[in-house]
Amino acid sequence: MIQIGKKPSLKGRLLLTLLLPLCAILLALGASGAWLVHRVVEAASDRVLSGSLQAVSETLAMEGGYLTLDLPPSALGMLENADRDNVYYNVSYRGKLITGYPELSVISHAMPLEEIEFRDSTFRGIPIRVASEARLVPQLNSPVIVQVAETTKNRTALANRMLTALGMGELLLLITIAILVFQAVDWGLKPLSDLRTEVEARSHQPDINFAPLPLSLVPQEALPFVSAFNSLLGHVETAVETLRRFTSDASHQLRAPLTVVRTHVELLQRHSDASPEMRGAVSDIYQAVRSLQHLIIQLISLAKAERPSDDATGQFDLVECTAATASTYASRALAENMDLSFETAFETLPVAGNPIFAGEMIANLLDNAIRYGRTGGHIVVRIAPDQGVLEVEDDGPGVPVKDRERVFERFFRLPQNQDREGSGLGLSIVQALGRRMAAVIDLQTPAGGQGLKVVIRFRPALA
Amino acid sequence: MRLLIVEDDAALSRAIIKVFRSQGLAVDHVSSGRDALEIVKMEPYSAMILDLGLPDMDGLQVLKTIRQAHFNIPILILTARDATTDRVVGLDQGADDYLSKPFEVAELEARVRALIRRGQGNPEPTLHLGNLKLDRASGAAYVCDQLLELTKRERAVLETLAVRVGNVVSKARLNAEVFSYDDQVAPNALEVYIARLRRKLEKSDIEIVTVRGLGYLLRVAK
Incomplete structure (x- = not known):
């Protein structure tokens, strides 16, 4: 597996180089978006407000020396909304309030005619938007100023909704890009991970395959x-x-x-x-x-055992091969006063591999058992009832558990055997040959508690 | 009897020559394949020891040429190669035996002796094992020159074990040698014959050892 942690990560780097500028862009986009939202909401709301204002000012008239004003329900009705904004108005002439709410400050300065002015203000501490218009009424020589105002709950809420939508959109974009980066890196690295699988598969083969990796898989x-x-x-x-x-x-x-x-x-x-x-x-x-x-x-x-070749494939009768090899060691065992015996749970047992290799494995194990076993001891060669399991067991000094890995190393010899003849290569050969046939070798202590039991598990023959 | 040695290593040749001259054989030595092919036609050799690694040609080529010329001289191949395929090829091409270097001198002597006897059409007429003597022509067995009273089957068991002295002979092999197909054989018949033989061989220094699971082995007790 690739180590994650302190190792530089492609995804991390890509995210860093991609996401930082992206965040800056999104921030700028958000700021301008907010400004735009504000402008749009204000323009739209102001248009309604101005409509309402004009509807009121249209009704101004002089009747019998009095300035009259009609408040059509439609004029204020168009300002009704879900947020129930309050609507206020007043009318003033030459800086004096004529009718309406006195809390709306009266405009005393000169205003251009037929033009609507907007401003932000407060009404009893609540923010409001005020629209004002100066209008000439017949028989009056100064313009009458009409003001209509509404609280800003609705327009704030509208702006907030739009800003939220904008923010959500940006966040979604950010997350999508992050996910895409991850997937793109994985997808981009897929050929490399295929190569890794190929390399890993090779290191598990008995003979390492040194053929060049296929370049067709490799990204440029x-x-x-x-x-x-x-x-x-x-x-x-x-x-x-x-x-x-x-x-x-x-x-x-x-x-x-x-x-x-x-x-x-x-x-x-x-x-x-x-x-x-x-x-x-x-x-x-x-x-x-x-x-x-x-x-x-x-x-x-x-x-020879380590040289790659194809002769490791095939199948043979493990019982026959074992009996034949054990037979050739009988007289040597007898000469050392050892009792060699063969036990088998099967008449024949086909397994995968090469009989010459297997014979050489068994020969090396028997050579070890006779060489390092106990004079007058017992050596048992056994085809166990488990499928394809061969055991060679002696009752000699055995191999200490801590050395059971090391005895497979070339030229490693147990200290107790240093003064005996031997090459220190026997188990290395057994292991190399076993690996060629994908047989598994295990060192155990025999049931009697003394000696060494070597267990070889052969692969079953293909039917 | 004349022996031809074809070996290019002078030091090894001197040793082998010494071994066989001390046994009273006439020994000739050449160190190249060409010389070997020349000299083999001129003298009636009883056997030939042929090294495969010769300076001028492959020993297998020498072997092939001799066999193609229909010389029946028994040939033992001697080689530093030991690959099984080499061995098979050597025997396929008409070698009679095969020994890889380094070898035991006694082993080389025994094999050459056997080759010479086989060439004379007389394979080991009498077996001597310790104080046991087995006359294979008559089938008679003697311990310390005293005739052993053996039944036909006991003799068959003894002979089968004796010709493979020091080697395990499987029960299946013994049964096949001793009993014919139509014999009604009790499962432990062989054990019975072995037990009787052991009793009769008590005075000899011959021992029949049971190798559990594999068979029986005859050896000369020390």
């Missing part, structure tokens, strides 16, 4: 990285192959001189006229040559 931006990775893969493959070939070649080359030494030492051992010192020395050389030979053979085995 990641191409240089993947190309570099591919060339690294190539280098690693060459290095691994060189190492394998070296191990194998070197071991093969060592065999020839070793054969010469061994053959001559065996001939020397036959000479009866040698002194006791000479015999001792020859015997020591012989032992050393034998352990060197064992080591070389194990090295070749390991190199």
Whole structure:
């Protein structure tokens, strides 16, 4: 998994670079939007207010030396609204109130005729909007000033509703973009995550596949990285192959001189006229040559086990293979006074893999059991009733639980066995061969509480 | 009897020559494939030890050429390669036996001896195991030169185990060797014969060991 946390996140970066300017834009948009809303609401409400004002001023007339005014219900009715704004009015002449609410301040300055003026004011502490008009009435030489006012509840509410809608819209936009960024990053990274799946799948294969990653999957931006990775893969493959070939070649080359030494030492051992010192020395050389030979053979085995090839596929009879391998170790076990026995829950048991590999695994386990087991002890090779499970069990000193991982490492040997002959490669070979056949190997303590039980679980053969 | 050794490693050749000369064999040695093909026509060799890694040609090619010329000389292949495929190819192309380096001298001696005998059409007429002597022609068995009284089936069991001394012989294999198809065989018949044989071999240093689950193994007790 990709580590989230202190690692730089593409999404984070993208969001940061995208959302900060976006917020600024939205803020500016909001500010101008609010201004516009205010203007629109004011203009619309003022138009109604002016309509109401004109309806009142139309009725001004002089009748018998008196200024008369009719208040048509429609004039004030058009100002009625859901928020029940209060409506006030007054009429003044030359700065003196003639009729209406005295709390509406009277305009005493000169006003242009036939033009409606608007202003904000307060009426008993409540904000109001006032429309005023100066109108000439026949028989009067100064204009009469009519004012109509309404409280601003309705227009404020309207403006608030519109501002809320604007704010909601902007928020929605912000969230949508954030979600889109996340999805776009995921979508954009999809080819890379496909590549990751491919790389991960390879690391679980018994033989690492060093073939270059397919570039067809790779987005253009990641191409240089993947190309570099591919060339690294190539280098690693060459290095691994060189190492394998070296191990194998070197071991093969060592065999020839070793054969010469061994053959001559065996001939020397036959000479009866040698002194006791000479015999001792020859015997020591012989032992050393034998352990060197064992080591070389194990090295070749390991190199072969780790070399990729297709022969790990197929199927074979585990019972037959195990019995045949165990049979070849019977006389060695007997020579060490050990009791080797074979138990099987099946007559035949087809499993997946290669019988030569499996035989070599069992041979290495038996070699270990005889080499490191208890003289006079028991070795049991068992095909368990569970499908495809093979067990090799001894009652020797066993492997301490803390070392059960490490014994699979090359050349690792338990301290208790340092003075015994052995290469330290047996279990590495078993593991490498097991991996090739996808068999699982587990070290356990036998039911008796003493010794070592190696459990190999083979895959069932394909029907 | 004459033995031909084809081996390019001089030091190893000297050792092998010494081994077989000490046994009274006439030994010739060449170190190239071409020389081997020349000399094999000239002398009636009883057997040939052939190294696969020769300087001038592949040992398998030498083997093929000899077999194509219809020489029936028994050939043992000696090689530092041990891949199973090499072994199969070698035996397919007419080798009689195969030994990979490094080998045990005693093993090489035994295999060459067997090859020579087989070439003479006389495979191991008498088996000597400790103080047991088994005459395969007559079927008679002796312990310390005293004839053992054995039934036909006991003799069959003993012989089957003796020719594979030191190796486990499975019960199925023994049953197949000892009983014919129409024999009415009790399930424990084999165990009975083994038990009787063990009693009769008490005075010998031969031991028949039961390897549980696998079969029986005959060995010379130390």
